[in-house]
Amino acid sequence: MNIQPVILWTDALIFALLVGVLVLAWGISRHEHLRAPWGVVARRPMAMGAALVLSVFVVIGLLDSLHYREKLAGSQADKPHYSVEVLSAFDALVGTLRTQHEKTYSAPLAMQLYAKEFVEHDGVTRREYPRLQFGGAHLDDAASRMPDITRRSAVGLAQGLALSLLLFGVLAGWQAHRTQVSLGEWLARWGEGRLGWPGRTVVGVLTLLLLLAGVLVHLATAYHVFGTDKVGQDVLYISLKSIRTGLVIGTLTTLVTLPLAISLGIAAGYFRGWVDDVIQYVYTVLNSIPGVLLIAAAVLIVQVYIESNPDLFDNAAARADVRLLALCLIMGMTSWTGLARLLRGEALKLSTLDYVDAARAFGVSHTRIISRHIFPNVFHLVLIAIVLDFSGLVLAEAVLSYVGVGVDPSMHSWGNMINGARLELAREPAVWWQLGAAFAFMFTLVLAANLFADGVRDAFDPRMGSRR
Amino acid sequence: MLAYLLRRLLYAIPILIGVNLLTFALFFVVNTPDDMARLQLGAKHVTPEAIGRWKVEHGYDKPLLLNSAAEGSAQFTDTIFFQHSAAMFAFEFGKGDDGRDIGNEIKKRMGPSLAIALPVFVIGLLVNITFALLMVFFRATYLDLWGVVGCVVLMSISGLFYIIAGQYFIASLWKLLPISGFSGGIDGLPFILLPVLVSVVAGIGGGARWYRTIFIEEIGKDYVRTARSKGLSEVRVLFRHVLKNGMIPILTGAVVVIPTLFMGSLITESFFGIPGLGSYTIDAIQAQDFAVVRAMVFLGSVLYIVGLILTDLSYSWVDPRVRLQ
Numbered sequence: 001m002n003i004q005p006v007i008l009w010t011d012a013l014i015f016a017l018l019v020g021v022l023v024l025a026w027g028i029s030r031h032e033h034l035r036a037p038w039g040v041v042a043r044r045p046m047a048m049g050a051a052l053v054l055s056v057f058v059v060i061g062l063l064d065s066l067h068y069r070e071k072l073a074g075s076q077a078d079k080p081h082y083s084v085e086v087l088s089a090f091d092a093l094v095g096t097l098r099t100q101h102e103k104t105y106s107a108p109l110a111m112q113l114y115a116k117e118f119v120e121h122d123g124v125t126r127r128e129y130p131r132l133q134f135g136g137a138h139l140d141d142a143a144s145r146m147p148d149i150t151r152r153s154a155v156g157l158a159q160g161l162a163l164s165l166l167l168f169g170v171l172a173g174w175q176a177h178r179t180q181v182s183l184g185e186w187l188a189r190w191g192e193g194r195l196g197w198p199g200r201t202v203v204g205v206l207t208l209l210l211l212l213a214g215v216l217v218h219l220a221t222a223y224h225v226f227g228t229d230k231v232g233q234d235v236l237y238i239s240l241k242s243i244r245t246g247l248v249i250g251t252l253t254t255l256v257t258l259p260l261a262i263s264l265g266i267a268a269g270y271f272r273g274w275v276d277d278v279i280q281y282v283y284t285v286l287n288s289i290p291g292v293l294l295i296a297a298a299v300l301i302v303q304v305y306i307e308s309n310p311d312l313f314d315n316a317a318a319r320a321d322v323r324l325l326a327l328c329l330i331m332g333m334t335s336w337t338g339l340a341r342l343l344r345g346e347a348l349k350l351s352t353l354d355y356v357d358a359a360r361a362f363g364v365s366h367t368r369i370i371s372r373h374i375f376p377n378v379f380h381l382v383l384i385a386i387v388l389d390f391s392g393l394v395l396a397e398a399v400l401s402y403v404g405v406g407v408d409p410s411m412h413s414w415g416n417m418i419n420g421a422r423l424e425l426a427r428e429p430a431v432w433w434q435l436g437a438a439f440a441f442m443f444t445l446v447l448a449a450n451l452f453a454d455g456v457r458d459a460f461d462p463r464m465g466s467r468r
Numbered sequence: 469m470l471a472y473l474l475r476r477l478l479y480a481i482p483i484l485i486g487v488n489l490l491t492f493a494l495f496f497v498v499n500t501p502d503d504m505a506r507l508q509l510g511a512k513h514v515t516p517e518a519i520g521r522w523k524v525e526h527g528y529d530k531p532l533l534l535n536s537a538a539e540g541s542a543q544f545t546d547t548i549f550f551q552h553s554a555a556m557f558a559f560e561f562g563k564g565d566d567g568r569d570i571g572n573e574i575k576k577r578m579g580p581s582l583a584i585a586l587p588v589f590v591i592g593l594l595v596n597i598t599f600a601l602l603m604v605f606f607r608a609t610y611l612d613l614w615g616v617v618g619c620v621v622l623m624s625i626s627g628l629f630y631i632i633a634g635q636y637f638i639a640s641l642w643k644l645l646p647i648s649g650f651s652g653g654i655d656g657l658p659f660i661l662l663p664v665l666v667s668v669v670a671g672i673g674g675g676a677r678w679y680r681t682i683f684i685e686e687i688g689k690d691y692v693r694t695a696r697s698k699g700l701s702e703v704r705v706l707f708r709h710v711l712k713n714g715m716i717p718i719l720t721g722a723v724v725v726i727p728t729l730f731m732g733s734l735i736t737e738s739f740f741g742i743p744g745l746g747s748y749t750i751d752a753i754q755a756q757d758f759a760v761v762r763a764m765v766f767l768g769s770v771l772y773i774v775g776l777i778l779t780d781l782s783y784s785w786v787d788p789r790v791r792l793q
Contacts (some may be wrong), residue, residue: 281482281483281486282486284483285483285486285487285490285769286490287772288483288487288768288769288772288773289487289490289491289765289768289769289772290728290731290764290765290768290769290772292734293749293761293764293765293768294765296753296761297491297494297495297761297762297765298494300753300756300758300761301494301495301498303507304503304504304506304507305503307506307507308503308506391623391624395626395627398626398628399626399627399628399735402628402735402738403734403735403750403753403754404753404754405753418626418628418632422628422632425632425636425640426640430636435632439625439626439628439629442626443624443625443626443629446623446624446625446626447620447621447624450620450623450624451620454620
């Protein structure tokens, strides 16, 4: 065995979540009335396009959650030693992107360093922009850079286009066979948007993604597409690594607090009386503390705990990971109140309905009434809350990192990228690419999430139906 | 009315006690003062004497809840809980790590915070309502559709981006306004413009979309149909009927944040160098000055509860059907 798998806390939770989602999806697909609203989502072009973009992020995030440690080259077979550095399947996939370090800043697609240095040429020392070690290293002179970039982009575009055409062909053939129409007829329906699902949008977004991937792959092998940061790391690599952090914060935060919000919210609305009073008191107290301050206070405390118990964590990655998980827990603790209040109101309404009264009259137990009659009827609220919270949480991470209570400084995250680079705009010429890349990635993820959330909300919220 | 107000004020007390106990637990029980001292003095190579000295300096050298060494009522008063947590009810916040009185700092810094937060609140409300009404007026057209998409796009941009881009382009590149700083009186106007502009623009996406939903919900109601069937023009229906009724949820949603305007905005104030409460808080968090953070938590929850009470009062003011008893 040349590698030793490492399962961090968040990895375990992410894959538990994945299994949960798959089981849920399987359950939903077997019931017509549960499947129907998802069918509405699937017919909305914006939602489906957004879902495709989201799934790219999710795949990268999942690959980045398969962690392992490499065996050190010099260690014996019977007593292997493993590197302290924790890598992931994603690192293995991108290969040299991780290891090709420059000295310091370099602009996107540059072949020279950002800052001048003393360089020796045949015994003469001159002050000039030194060549990069990896970025554009295969070029002879600066004049051949632009043609090379154009050529590589063109090849990437062509390959992306070819791949998407191939996929489209396969899709068309399969769909035509499935719906038992001729290929020409299916293409005509696709072109007119009469498929019953947003075929044009899906194919369009897929083509765009493949074109982008083609260009990126061809350029990233020879250049730093988004430049390099202060210590010379590839910005594209860091941005891609940050995806996992964003996804973890967006999903686990809601996940860890769902049990709390659901049980307390429904209990308050269903049992009323003193139970309601106590639960309302608890969430008014939590609500009245300004969110950022509560998060800051709790994170400072976790920090103290981690620093005073260094022996609990065997490597830096585990420490950063526990801090990330703590951040999710803390953010969740401050944000469950909104959902709980919503569920309380709904449960209050539902528990006065006739069928609940009937169930009570038959002597059905409270747990059974709640699980059979109340919970299924508030589930759409839970789902809407999950998708709506996601984008807000991703954005909050950047703000919290700026305040200094975000994820561990050693962890790749968009917040840390922005925080590290925001003062560099004042340099001349401005170092903009790190900020630009972080904001662009964050924007894409959040926009896709928002559009998808809109689709889900419109399909599941009964109040929305009358407005369309 | 007065009885209702009194009851609400009484109800606020247990909530503030809860906040107080929670912060006390977070700051003194989960983390002992020893931990705090170690964090402040650097985690490694700290002598017990240095920790003891730090605790005496900050007044943390007493027992947490019960001082058995003292006599009479001093058993309860000469404790960390009484002197650092319970004292907050009298707005006695003590001193920060820099030795300055926290209460004085709060008084001094409220003004600058309000100078930013109040214009942002008022202008933001007006701008958002205007955009929302425009979208509602052109509802179910492409203008409305793209307006909503535009809102979602604006919402998806990080708040930090608005600030950084605003500072870079408007202040640094085009040199239209100073990049940061503050000064009192009329001289301070140029310093205020940029943060206000940036904050208002950053809020448009979420705000306009939210208000649009409220107006759209309102426009489907019976009285609107009646107004239309009377032959009123669409503009008149929109401004006289829909706007008025839509203002009920909007106003009551806005009233709750009015008191918290005093707290300022952490990020805006820190980026633009405004000497308000927001930058005070952020500095305290970064310097791990627990006394200041604790004081701000308490102040924030007091203001929030005031906001809740104001919300109830404003309900009965804008909606005559609501009676407070």
